[in-house]
Amino acid sequence: xxxxxxxxxxxxxxRIEGIKHSVxxxxxxxxxxxxxxxxxxxxxxxxxxxxxxxxxxRFAAGDFEILTDLTxxxxxxxxxxxx
Amino acid sequence: xxxxxxxxxxxxxxRIEGIKHSVxxxxxxxxxxxxxxxxxxxxxxxxxxxxxxxxxxRFAAGDFEILTDLTxxxxxxxxxxxx
Amino acid sequence: xxxxxxxxxxxxxxRIEGIKHSVxxxxxxxxxxxxxxxxxxxxxxxxxxxxxxxxxxRFAAGDFEILTDLTxxxxxxxxxxxx
Amino acid sequence: xxxxxxxxxxxxxxRIEGIKHSVxxxxxxxxxxxxxxxxxxxxxxxxxxxxxxxxxxRFAAGDFEILTDLTxxxxxxxxxxxx
Amino acid sequence: xxxxxxxxxxxxxxRIEGIKHSVxxxxxxxxxxxxxxxxxxxxxxxxxxxxxxxxxxRFAAGDFEILTDLTxxxxxxxxxxxx
Numbered sequence: 001x002x003x004x005x006x007x008x009x010x011x012x013x014x015r016i017e018g019i020k021h022s023v024x025x026x027x028x029x030x031x032x033x034x035x036x037x038x039x040x041x042x043x044x045x046x047x048x049x050x051x052x053x054x055x056x057x058r059f060a061a062g063d064f065e066i067l068t069d070l071t072x073x074x075x076x077x078x079x080x081x082x083x
Numbered sequence: 084x085x086x087x088x089x090x091x092x093x094x095x096x097x098r099i100e101g102i103k104h105s106v107x108x109x110x111x112x113x114x115x116x117x118x119x120x121x122x123x124x125x126x127x128x129x130x131x132x133x134x135x136x137x138x139x140x141r142f143a144a145g146d147f148e149i150l151t152d153l154t155x156x157x158x159x160x161x162x163x164x165x166x
Numbered sequence: 167x168x169x170x171x172x173x174x175x176x177x178x179x180x181r182i183e184g185i186k187h188s189v190x191x192x193x194x195x196x197x198x199x200x201x202x203x204x205x206x207x208x209x210x211x212x213x214x215x216x217x218x219x220x221x222x223x224r225f226a227a228g229d230f231e232i233l234t235d236l237t238x239x240x241x242x243x244x245x246x247x248x249x
Numbered sequence: 250x251x252x253x254x255x256x257x258x259x260x261x262x263x264r265i266e267g268i269k270h271s272v273x274x275x276x277x278x279x280x281x282x283x284x285x286x287x288x289x290x291x292x293x294x295x296x297x298x299x300x301x302x303x304x305x306x307r308f309a310a311g312d313f314e315i316l317t318d319l320t321x322x323x324x325x326x327x328x329x330x331x332x
Numbered sequence: 333x334x335x336x337x338x339x340x341x342x343x344x345x346x347r348i349e350g351i352k353h354s355v356x357x358x359x360x361x362x363x364x365x366x367x368x369x370x371x372x373x374x375x376x377x378x379x380x381x382x383x384x385x386x387x388x389x390r391f392a393a394g395d396f397e398i399l400t401d402l403t404x405x406x407x408x409x410x411x412x413x414x415x
Contacts, residue, residue, distance in 0.1 A: 012158065067135050095241065099206055152222045152223075301399050
């Protein structure tokens with residue numbers, strides 16, 4: 001499971017019905033590469049989180065019908081990206 | 084979910100039946116690496132979009148039988164690729 | 167969906183039963199990295215094609231039981247790899 | 250299946266219900282890139298392990314409902330990372 | 333499907349029940365990056381093989397319950413890695 005940092009929220013007016021009312025976050029790795037992820041946890045900017053990808057991401061989103069491939073599964077208590 | 088920019092449409096006369104009448108776009112990352120994606124949203128060249136991959140891409144295409152592994156799920160309102 | 171160029175066919179005498187009588191091609195990206203892919207389309211060496219990966223590859227092969235993870239889905243009409 | 254080294258445990262107070270009481274480990278490759286993985290085996294820091302990813306990771310966790318995409322499947326008896 | 337070279341067998345005493353009595357091989361790419369794969373074909377060290385990944389790997393292993401994500405599907409008759 002990838003370990004990434006929350007950067008902020010994703011604003012996206014035009015979207016398909018299948019993602020419903022999910023909250024999306026922008027997450028990035030330590031090199032700054034960014035992806036979008038659904039967030040059922042309520043993570044805050046700066047949090048380091050671990051994420052489920054693939055079909056697990058849909059289960060993790062709490063609803064298999066939500067069309068995501070990346071979901072925040074938990075907030076890590078302490079994390080040093082360059083440990 | 085990957086965040087990519089729409090470059091244009093994909094013209095493909097010879098194709099398997101399983102992709103039906105889907106609209107395909109060429110999408111690229113900020114380094115110029117290009118992929119093909121189904122587009123149920125109607126994205127325009129220059130738009131930054133986020134995409135569902137894997138089995139979610141088939142649901143996102145609005146028809147599980149469409150044989151894609153990458154589907155545009157939404158157009159991002161504002162996006163700075165090098166933020 | 168990846169966009170790759172067909173290099174030629176793959177000769178493989180010793181193989182598992184689950185891949186049946188599929189035709190396999192060698193495909194490569196613009197850096198020369200090569201993979202094997204099933205080909206239900208009849209692509210020719212030099213063609214640029216787009217491919218379904220993951221579970222979609224099995225559907226795209228026309229038979230879910232064919233044990234592939236990469237299938238040529240269509241031949242692109244015109245393609246400039248460095249556009 | 251990836252071959253990675255166990256670094257330690259992951260402490261994560263705030264997490265979704267779907268990961269239940271799984272034990273998570275931090276695993277890293279020989280370049281130091283780290284991921285989180287469920288551990289049904291009881292691996293120790295320093296062990297080199299191989300891991301199931303994707304939907305196999307959920308089966309490997311002993312419960313398909315555990316929302317992971319990476320699970321330690323076995324501890325390798327002897328391993329030289331730079332062999 | 334990835335094309336990799338067999339390096340040898342994987343010895344792993346402590347492992348989960350879900351991988352049963354599968355034979356595992358160490359496989360590597362031309363840069364020396366190594367992974368573990370199930371082998372229902374009986375490949376020998378030095379052989380170049382192509383492999384099914386993801387859920388296809390479980391079907392290819394001859395038993396969907398085997399918890400692998402990478403399975404050798406066939407031995408390539410002739411292969412020049414730098415062709």
